[in-house]
Amino acid sequence: MAKCCGDKNSQINASGPLEWFGKMIQNCFEYATQAKAKGKHIVGIMCEYTPRELIMAADALPVCLCGGSAEMIGPAEEDLPANLCPLIKSTYGYHLEKANPFLEMADLIVAETTCDGKKKMYELMNQTRPMYVLELPQKPEDSDAMAHWISELRKLRTKLQEQFDVEVTDEKIKKAITVMNRERRLRRQLAELMKSKSPPLTGRQLLEFKSNISGICADLKQYEKAIKFFKSQKTGSSKDSPVRVLMTGVPIVHGSERVLDIIESHGGLVVCMDNCTGLKPILEDVDETIEDPIVALAEKYFRLPCSVMTKNDRRMDVLRKLFAEYRPQCIVELIWQACLTYDVESYLVKKLAAEELGIPYLRIETDYSPSDSARIALRIEALFETVIERAGQSD
């Protein structure tokens, strides 16, 4: 088994994995504060295309800065248009208000050219904060796309070396890959528990099992504990089971779980999520047999099926695979307001659900405000009635 680190935080005792990850922000804050005091650098990231391994190999901590708070939207709208994705606005609101301690600790932000809203927001943030922007090729099938991405990752390595006056060796990158592969494997094993006819945890509980800082030894131990604990649970009868839901679409970052909560409080169980806060980033590992670790990282991260890519056929392949493995009875697609790429792509997901998978589909477009919760609940109830009716007919 890979040794991830020798930090003392691995000794922290939590009474249970759920309780441990329930305090995730506090845990990460303590971890980052201690690391910073010891001279480690903090690097903010805002997208799953950014390879955390490179940052870890620069002896720095990669911390996710994506905002999930509705309270940060108002301040952000002072500078940004109201008709913009709430994830972008919330992240920017934290920046303006200086309210995200991880952002305030960050020595560098690594951004990337994904959607237009994010790209332009980064420009404003960069007026006062150090930032490096990775250029993500938009056409993954082009013959020169991978070469371009590899060159971008090499440039990031150089930037990190210069910025932090540290050598980012192949050996260090390989070590970080091993840690991240272990983390991905553990999170995947937890997610796979949802394949059961009667899963031992809810979709919301599963969503809690992740950390804003990757590779923390104490977290990895808690993942192991959780897997052991949930595997030992006796599963209940599948009679009167909740409706199994596949959630797809935009990421559900910490604080923005409202739609998931509505689904699960109205008779549903989210058995899998293909988004960036769900399975998408952990479905595949980095190939540890590839000699050049930069090439290995490039290959793994470039295969992320995000709607900012054109075309993004791999997302449909992932949905087919998840449908076969997790047996959802319906698909709920979440679109953050003004997220054009996922919104346009929802046409293809709806078509897939209707014409190929043969299950009901519901598209929910919303933001972080709870003002439409009652309306969403009604639509979810109607969706579940359809599912139950169909199940009755096929009995």
Ligand code: SF4
């Ligand atoms: S959905 Fe796309 S842009 Fe957003 S975090 Fe994931 S990969 Fe990045």
Ligand code: SF4
């Ligand atoms: S949810 Fe959509 S609009 Fe918002 S940051 Fe992600 S890709 Fe961009």
